[in-house]
Each structure stands twice: as C-alpha cells, then as structure tokens.
Amino acid sequence: MERVVIIGGGGGGAILANLLPEEFKVTVVDKSEVHFFQPGNLWIAFKGVRKEKFLRPLRSLLKPRVEFVHDEVVSVDLNERVVKTASGKSLSYDYVVFASGAELDYGSVPGHRELLERFGDFYSTPENAEKLHASLRGLKEGRFVIGIADPVYKCPPGPHKAAFLSWEFFARRGLSDKVKVVLAVPVPHAYPSKTIADIIEPELNSRGIELHTFFTVNEVDVANKRIVSLEGEELSFDVAAVVPPHRGPSYAVNPAEVKDGSGYIKIDKYTSRVEGFDDAYAIGDCTNAPTSKSGVTAHLQAEVVAARLQGIDARYSGRTNCPLITDGKGLFVISDYDHPPIPVRLSKFKRLMEDFFVATYWSAVRSPELWSPIFRAYFEATDEFIRRGEGW
Amino acid sequence: MPEITVDARGMACPGPISALTRAYRNAQNGDLIIVLATDPGFEPDVKAWVERTKNELVELAKVDGNVIKAVIKVTAKK
Secondary structure (H helix, E strand, C coil): CEEEEEECCCHHHHHHHHHCCCCEEEEEEECCCEEECCCHHHHHHHHCCCHHHHEEEHHHHCCCCCEEEECCEEEEECCCCEEEECCCCEEECCEEEECCCCEECCCCCCCHHHHHHHHCCCCCCHHHHHHHHHHHHCCCCEEEEEEECCCCCECCCHHHHHHHHHHHHHHHCCCCCCEEEEEECCCCCCCCCHHHHHHHHHHHHHHCCEEECCCCEEEEECCCCEEEECCCCEEECCEEEEECCEECCCCEEECHHHECCCCCECECCCCCEECCCCCEEECHHHECCCCCECHHHHHHHHHHHHHHHCCCCCCCCCCEEEEEECCCCEEEEEEECCECCCCCCCEHHHHHHHHHHHHHHHHHHHCHHHHHHHHHHHHHHHHHHHHHCCCC | CCEEEEEECCCCCCHHHHHHHHHHHCCCCCCEEEEEECCCCHHHHHHHHHHHHCCEEEEEEEECCCEEEEEEECCCCC
C-alpha cells in the first residue's frame, strides 16, 4: 500500500485526501485541528455572522480511512522521503503533497502588526474578522481604508468584496454620508484584470467608494492614522485593514532550491509536480503556479494530483472561478493559463451561485466524489465562454 | 550602477507591472530596473507608473519583435 503524506488540511489537502481510494494509506498533517472556510471572514467582519458557521473540526471533514496527525511540520526531506514534525515524529512516504497554503507576513510592513492588533482584519483569522466587525460598529464617521501590501495575495477579489460589503454595512446604518469607504490597490486599475476593472469601477463610483490605484502599502503609522504607499502617496484613515505580503511555507525543505525567492514551492503548473521530483506534488496557495491563489485552484489541482497518483495523465488548465460580489450582485472572474479573464456580467443569479457554493462547501470537502461531476459540468460549460472570449 | 532585471515575458496584465512593483520595493535610488514584457498593456501601464511614482523612464522600446523593454532609473524612493 503506497503511503501519501499531505501537509495541510485546508480545502486542497482535505479534498485530495478524501479523493484518494482505499489503496492508498493517506496521512494529513496540520498544526490546526480546525478547518475554516476562509471567505467566511468577510461575512464575519461585515455582516456579523458568527464565526462558528465557518469552522469545523478537521477530523470531521476527512474520510474515516484518512489518518489525521495534529502536529506542526518542521522539515521535509525530499531526498530521504521523510516529513518531520515539531513533536518529533518522522513520517516516511511514497508520495508527499505540499498543501499548507501561503503564510501571511505582518512583520515586513512597519506598523502593520500594530494595525492588525488595533482593528483586526477581514483576511487572516475568524478572530481578527470579529475584531474588525467591532471596529466598524464603533465607526460613526470618518474613513475606512482597505489596502494591499503586495500584488501577490490570496483571493484577488477579496479586497473588492470587502469594499462593497463594508459600504453596505454603513449604508444599512444610515452612515453612507458620514463614513467614506476607500479602496487602494497596487495595480493600474480597480482590479488586476482590466476587463474586470472596467465592470466594477462604475459600481465603486456609483456608491462613492474612493479608489486609489498604484498604491502598494509600504508603511502604516497607527498613531497618526495614515498609510504610506511604496509609490509615494499617503492616505489617512480612522479604521483600516491591509492585506499583508504573503510567502511560501516557512518550514525547511531539502533541497532548498525547490522554493522560489518568496518561499513558494516550484511546480510544473500543469501537473503540480515539484520541480525535480517524481514523488512530490504541491497544490494550492503554497505553490508558484502562475494563477490566482484561490480555493478553486487548490480544488482543481487536488483533483489532478489524485488522478495522477492513480496513473491517469490529468492536467490543470489554470482555470479560475473567483467570485466577486457587490452588495447585491455577483460575477465570476474566469480564465485559464491560455486565456485572460473574459467579459462577464454582474447578475443576481451569480450572487445566488456564490451563496449556494458557500452553503455546499462542507459537503464538497467531505464528499468531493459526489460534487466533482457537478463542478466538472459547470467548468466544461463555462470553459467554452473562455475559449470563445465571450462573456456570460 | 546596479541593475535589476525583471523577466515578465509571457505574463498577462497586470503581471509585468506587479513584478515591477515587487522589484521596486527592493530597489534603491540610483538602481536601474529593466523589465521585459510581452503583454501589450504593459506599455501604457509603465508610463502611468513612472508618472505616478516620479521615477525616470530611461528607455521604452520594442526588442526582438514583440518584447517590450522598459528601463527605469529609480530616483524617487524615500
């Protein structure tokens, strides 16, 4: 029986573990016993939803045949085929899969950690999202600034969702004339893709959300309530939340060359195979794959790796399907390695699809074999739009 | 003067400008950042970036067919 060690029990790691059949001895290692649905942070921060809705014991999401090791990985030796943990365990494997996500670096931007501790954020943990919700409830007038500290971050539409949902939060309290929502992005347009930016800029304008482009957060001065950008501008705030720089896994990997300059695991973008190794794969946000760091990427890469471990020549197309919602409508940013995002239309239906997906998330993780045919049908249908360059 | 070369060929918008931003974070005044890109949107983007950041665009040219080469002298870092 071949032994597969999966490092990380987030969406990608858990789905992969559950997809592998009984012929494999599967072990998932994670330093957390709790799996949380990361987009839920937005609902906690801006809608006051209880965090428990987005938390589940990781063990409860894994098939009974999957072994769960609650421990922190400290090193992976790809030559010796062993994963070592903080408690002293050595896990030998026939295949290893890195699925530990991106790590958030609140230490590299001066003042950022202090900002997080003061106001919380919508990005890191359910607890910090709760803190941001409390901060926003206390803001009766002034400026709520959403910033980004590096162009590479998880869930590209996350900050934009935060802008729309916070605007709705203040509007419902009758504060839209008193609280200004400000969105600052490091790229030239409202959204990394110009196609998508052209759709959402009018939506931002119509709500009076202040947009700043080419604004990469470089320093936060909490005492004087101002944010300075790498490009040389300043924004004042009363409450602020900044998406931190990301990096790859901090645990040691031998050989160290499999990590790039930001610590991400270097993979073949189609197969997820770690460069130079036939028995190592990496999926999700911990990789250097040139596509968005998002749940759908981790999910589709997990399906590819599950197939490849069973001898099937599966490949990931780079497909994305990132939901971007306003307060009432939604769209999906869909693209693949060979095609840029297509023109899409905001609609109430797509917002309902997002809500449906949130409702089905736990089932999709626990029983991916049941949901895969549904998702596959959806992707095949919408792939046609991408290939034709037409909107939907 | 030190040169930092950013190979952003094959990256779609806004990949090249994002790569430039990441290189700029680690650059110092006096450095030259050389960006190679194939995305046609890079040309207007880099012009706008230089105008916004007050750095100096030393060269912006097509090389090897469809490759856009931008040379930026870092002058505006505080």
